[in-house]
Amino acid sequence: MFCRNQTARATVARGSALEMEIRRGKFIRSELQDARAQDSDIQKKIDHEIRMRDGACKLLAACSQRDQALEAAKSLQTCSTRIMTYMSELQRMKEAQVMQNVPRRSSDAGPLDERMPCKGKVAISDLRIPLMWKDTEYFKNKGELHRCAVFCLLQLGGEIFDTDMVIVDRTLTDICFDNTIVFNEASPGFELRVELFSCCSEDDYSAGSTPRKLASKLSSSLGRSAGKKLRAAMDPGQCSLVSNGGAAPFLLPVPAVPGPKYHLLAHTTLSLSHVQDNFRTHDLTISGNEECSYWLPLYGSVCCRLVAQPRCMTQQMMSGCLKVKQCGGDPQSWTKVYAVLKGTSLFCYQQQEDVEANVEPAFTIGINKETRIRASEKDPHSKAQNICVSNQFGGEEVTHTLTTESREDTHRWMEAFWQHFYDMSQWKQCCDDLMKIELPSPRKPAPITPKQGSLYHEMVIESSNDLSSTVSDILARRMQELELRSQLGTSLTWMSVFEENNTKPAGFPRHCTSCLSGHSPRTPHRLPRSPASPQRCPRLGLLSSDASLTSDSDSHCSTSPCCHRHGWPEPSSNLSLLSSSPFGLRPRTLSLDAKLSTLRGRGYGGGTFQCPCQPPSSSLLTPLPITSRSPCSQRSTQTTLSCSSSTSSNSSSNSEGSHSPESSQGVLFSRPSPARRSLRNLRARLDPRNWLQSQV
Amino acid sequence: MSFVPGQPVTAVVQRIEIQKLRQGENLILGFSIGGGIDQDPGQNPFSEDKTDKGIYVTRITPGGPAEVADLRIGDKIMQVNGWDMTMVTHDQARKKLTKKKEDVVRLLITRKSLEQAVNQSKGKYPRP
Numbered sequence: 108m109f110c111r112n113q114t115a116r117a118t119v120a121r122g123s124a125l126e127m128e129i130r131r132g133k134f135i136r137s138e139l140q141d142a143r144a145q146d147s148d149i150q151k152k153i154d155h156e157i158r159m160r161d162g163a164c165k166l167l168a169a170c171s172q173r174d175q176a177l178e179a180a181k182s183l184q185t186c187s188t189r190i191m192t193y194m195s196e197l198q199r200m201k202e203a204q205v206m207q208n209v210p211r212r213s214s215d216a217g218p219l220d221e222r223m224p225c226k227g228k229v230a231i232s233d234l235r236i237p238l239m240w241k242d243t244e245y246f247k248n249k250g251e252l253h254r255c256a257v258f259c260l261l262q263l264g265g266e267i268f269d270t271d272m273v274i275v276d277r278t279l280t281d282i283c284f285d286n287t288i289v290f291n292e293a294s295p296g297f298e299l300r301v302e303l304f305s306c307c308s309e310d311d312y313s314a315g316s317t318p319r320k321l322a323s324k325l326s327s328s329l330g331r332s333a334g335k336k337l338r339a340a341m342d343p344g345q346c347s348l349v350s351n352g353g354a355a356p357f358l359l360p361v362p363a364v365p366g367p368k369y370h371l372l373a374h375t376t377l378s379l380s381h382v383q384d385n386f387r388t389h390d391l392t393i394s395g396n397e398e399c400s401y402w403l404p405l406y407g408s409v410c411c412r413l414v415a416q417p418r419c420m421t422q423q424m425m426s427g428c429l430k431v432k433q434c435g436g437d438p439q440s441w442t443k444v445y446a447v448l449k450g451t452s453l454f455c456y457q458q459q460e461d462v463e464a465n466v467e468p469a470f471t472i473g474i475n476k477e478t479r480i481r482a483s484e485k486d487p488h489s490k491a492q493n494i495c496v497s498n499q500f501g502g503e504e505v506t507h508t509l510t511t512e513s514r515e516d517t518h519r520w521m522e523a524f525w526q527h528f529y530d531m532s533q534w535k536q537c538c539d540d541l542m543k544i545e546l547p548s549p550r551k552p553a554p555i556t557p558k559q560g561s562l563y564h565e566m567v568i569e570s571s572n573d574l575s576s577t578v579s580d581i582l583a584r585r586m587q588e589l590e591l592r593s594q595l596g597t598s599l600t601w602m603s604v605f606e607e608n609n610t611k612p613a614g615f616p617r618h619c620t621s622c623l624s625g626h627s628p629r630t631p632h633r634l635p636r637s638p639a640s641p642q643r644c645p646r647l648g649l650l651s652s653d654a655s656l657t658s659d660s661d662s663h664c665s666t667s668p669c670c671h672r673h674g675w676p677e678p679s680s681n682l683s684l685l686s687s688s689p690f691g692l693r694p695r696t697l698s699l700d701a702k703l704s705t706l707r708g709r710g711y712g713g714g715t716f717q718c719p720c721q722p723p724s725s726s727l728l729t730p731l732p733i734t735s736r737s738p739c740s741q742r743s744t745q746t747t748l749s750c751s752s753s754t755s756s757n758s759s760s761n762s763e764g765s766h767s768p769e770s771s772q773g774v775l776f777s778r779p780s781p782a783r784r785s786l787r788n789l790r791a792r793l794d795p796r797n798w799l800q801s802q803v
Numbered sequence: 804m805s806f807v808p809g810q811p812v813t814a815v816v817q818r819i820e821i822q823k824l825r826q827g828e829n830l831i832l833g834f835s836i837g838g839g840i841d842q843d844p845g846q847n848p849f850s851e852d853k854t855d856k857g858i859y860v861t862r863i864t865p866g867g868p869a870e871v872a873d874l875r876i877g878d879k880i881m882q883v884n885g886w887d888m889t890m891v892t893h894d895q896a897r898k899k900l901t902k903k904k905e906d907v908v909r910l911l912i913t914r915k916s917l918e919q920a921v922n923q924s925k926g927k928y929p930r931p
Binding site: 233235285384385386410412545796798799800801802803 | 818831832834835836837838839842843846847861862882884885893897900901904906907909
């Protein structure tokens with residue numbers, strides 16, 4: 108008697124008058140698509156794409172720069188794919204039109220039962236494809252860098268989008284595409300095809316960086332790999348066939364243009380089962396092999412965030428006036444509400460205006476997969492039938508009864524509920540909760556940051572009158588610019604020298620010059636010397652910093668670990684060390700790499716670094732959080748660092764934090780100036796014994 | 804969180820989404836991290852297992868975006884926007900969190916209380 112409509116979970120007596128009326132209503136309301144209007148739409152799109160493609164071809168022929176050529180080739184590829192898709196879409200529509208023109212019998216209720224699920228938005232973002240370079244890639248080919256230009260083509264239904272182009276070489280571990288692509292007309296059975304295209308991006312095919320004369324000599328005889336590349340570059344243009352549904356295939360010639368050509372490197376297809384409000388990894392099918400010029404060693408997977416927003420979750424599916432009564436309550440207490448069906452709930456507002464005014468609804472009835480809706484028996488009191496909505500709340504069943512003004516309204520609401528349940532069953536996990544799609548706000552392109560290659564790029568070599576000034580001088584000058592002026596703390600090793608020197612006040616080096624000549628410090632293995640003259644105070648500071656930071660002091664790395672905390676010896680220890688070696692020294696050529704890495708460390712400022720060496724006199728360290736300001740960042744919040752440093756019980760006044768200081772050297776110093784503090788903090792960060800914390 | 808050497812790490816995780824806050828020309832999240840494979844794990848006050856070299860939340864700025872998103876001090880960050888954080892250096896972790904192009908970070912975090920909650924709901928612990 109009663110038949111539960113399995114798909115819709117809304118019960119109506121089979122063969123009842125209500126059911127028949129609803130079906131008839133659907134038939135009357137069904138519309139035949141206006142195929143002709145859609146036809147011309149597609150035609151216009153095809154024409155547009157053909158024009159774009161011609162433009163891209165012309166650009167490709169005209170441009171001289173490699174980057175432009177790659178971009179133009181990418182547009183060409185995208186346009187060609189779009190044209191092919193639109194052509195096949197047009198074909199399909201023509202066929203459908205032909206089928207529809209066959210007259211249908213009106214009593215045939217079969218196709219009417221077919222429901223179409225609502226469409227939705229599907230967004231894919233944060234595409235990341237890991238690479239797997241062989242170690243030989245790093246150690247051979249010192250000169251030439253095999254680079255490829257890659258981009259992704261994403262296709263869903265009739266919509267095709269491409270991502271930005273990324274140049275990939277062996278310094279990258281992953282190919283990352285920052286774009287967020289949103290497809291607006293996706294059905295639940297969608298298939299999102301992701302294709303990775305790549306094109307070898309080498310300018311000179313014959314020889315990487317050989318001088319031109321030699322290159323021309325060599326061009327007559329090409330090596331094996333060079334020859335392969337040339338052959339790949341000279342790929343003849345292909346003709347692609349588009350079949351016309353049985354009619355004669357008509358050729359869509361892809362114009363043969365010189366210039367870079369993209370090849371399909373990998374592809375995958377994503378569907379509803381891959382949608383999740385989180386990042387997931389999917390497998391890639393790789394085409395091509397190592398011999399191809401456009402080959403990249405892909406790890407074989409792609410990681411991305413694929414979300415879907417079905418329309419039933421974001422838009423109002425049905426709205427109207429209703430009277431609601433909660434079961435178990437007063438039989439006469441009907442509440443008049445304006446109800447809106449959206450997402451997983453039926454929002455009941457007091458008045459219609461509340462919806463726009465964003466006022467909270469009077470109450471909300473949940474409509475989800477667990478909800479049961481029935482049309483109850485005809486109520487003798489009212490004209491229309493009631494609709495009962497039941498939900499389970501923690502073991503209890505709560506039922507609301509809805510009634511409308513007229514029978515048509517009841518039909519409409521039942522139909523809306525059916526459709527809603529059908530949509531939810533089709534879109535599955537997307538209807539549990541609304542998934543967010545973020546479109547990155549259009550923002551000015553970031554200022555060109557210096558390429559993070561080596562510090563050579565950043566350094567400006569100013570012409571100096573003194574031709575014999577070494578790079579060390581330049582470095583020293585640069586450090587000056589970075590405002591590391593005054594006296595700075597010393598390395599740990601030197602501290603041990605001054606154990607006796609507990610109460611040295613923080614003064615400027617001038618005062619202390621004389622008194623320290625008698626010291627015979629236990630110098631580290633390599634005496635760090637500085638090229639500059641010691642007369643100027645700032646220079647001295649630089650000297651010390653340069654020296655202290657580049658001294659090896661038993662360690663195998665070039666940056667010396669300096670533990671910092673408040674109150675370390677400043678000028679005194681520096682000077683003592685310097686005084687032991689005569690001033691006016693020959694320039695010391697520590698390894699340039701050492702100095703450059705030091706500079707790089709300074710340049711970052713806001714970040715945190717690791718120094719892989721251990722200071723030799725490793726007295727026990729304790730982590731202490733100290734507050735510091737990094738020199739180069741403009742963060743308004745404080746950076747809290749937890750530094751482990753050697754402390755002594757004497758200077759325990761400076762210790763903060765949860766760990767008790769352990770005794771080592773006893774040094775007591777005065778409050779340092781901000782610049783000293785900043786360098787000290789930098790050194791603190793470099794100490795491997797610290798447990799670093801960074802503010803994000 | 805159980806760590807058996809040689810076996811994949813299993814953990815009960817929670818997803819937290821933090822909207823970055825613009826302060827001048829910086830985008831900040833409002834918390835501090837500690838840890839990393841290049842750091843000394845013995846000094847991590849928040850980790851249960853003192854050989855755990857993961858990234859932990861060590862401080863939350865009151866009223867900041869992280870606090871609003873219900874990130875708590877002592878949480879271990881497992882993933883940031885899909886990038887793994889269980890085997891990264893400290894600097895790599897910081898970089899993944901502070902990308903200038905991203906307005907939102909989606910973290911997967913784990914904390915002891917989550918596992919306890921799961922255990923309780925499974926009935927392992929007697930309910931009062």
